Amino acid sequence: MNSKVKMYLGIVAFILFLGGAYAAYSSLSEKVDPSQGAPINQEVSISQDAEKDSSANKSKLLAADFTVYGTDGTPYKLSDFQGKPVVLNFWASWCPPCREEMPHFNDVYQDHKQDVVFLMVDLVDGQRETEESGINFVQEQGYDFPIYIDKNLQAATIYGVTTIPTTLFIDAEGYVFTGYKGPLKKSTLETVVNSMLKK
Template identity: 35%
Template sequence: MKKYFAVAVLIGLIFWGFYSVQKPNTPTNTISSSSKLTVGIDEGNLAPDFELKTLDGNSIRLSSLKGKKVILNFWATWCPPCRSEMPDIEKFYVDQKDKGLEVLAVNLTNAEKNRADVAPFLKSFGITFPVVLDEKGSIGELYDVYSIPASFIIDTQGVIQKKLVGPMTYDSMKAMVGAIK
């Protein structure tokens, strides 16, 4: 009798698990509007929100940048392609920041040999755009970043318009950002 009961419970759990996986999107992963957007990292999805601290301890939340075009860039100091794109990102930021553009650079601090390398790196490149520290690697993981540099071009509504793995140039940023609303 106990064997039949255990089998019945197991079958019930399987159906419950199947039902849970098959449920439609819930309000926790969609945004209410005339057209529902799924939160995710694919082009056309609402960018997942997060909050991280800067080197000086201030917090920045991605959703606070809504209304601006955003280049969300993941990088590390030891990464040669990251180093090569930094001057172009800085120049593009300076040229476009008064036109509704924000750059939010996420340093994958958990992948750094030494957290203390970040500040001198930023100073050596004259970086003026906001840089936040992903000390646990959770945001890099959330955005499925396994190769750097990786960038997400996000429109004024918070929707990912372009994903790019590899270094950006001034001209590529101009073309990608110029193509979004």
């Protein structure tokens, strides 16, 4: 195959890729309310119907285990925290929507840190985000919640995180309660945390 044919095939493949990406973006953007995070999965999202319909329990998904690291290098697994509800937030210091919601997480953490585990997972890729940049950001802002490092993006890969912030709420039994993509309002965060505590 000569180089011109390869070049044309490459251009066609790239155009098809762009078309598919645009179609996916258009489909997703229609469902997103920019004023608050969008539910990740209708089956596990809190909705009025789910609260009224006991058949919503059929949609319970066991949260996959993963390992992240404390700022001192100590490894932690999600399963280490079973027995308490978990707020699992994927973020990075360079991400403006992540920065927007961080004060809300800090406030709700202060109110519920005895009863709820906050896994604030910094997605460290070694380029845009380093351990130092994430730690420095949290310290500079005076946030009290502990942060965890996803050094090899294992947790993000397991959960298919493609945009940040992404937040998953996991109940005390280890099942996904609900999840959102995009920045959360404080009221949404409080409502979901209180719902998990009432279970």
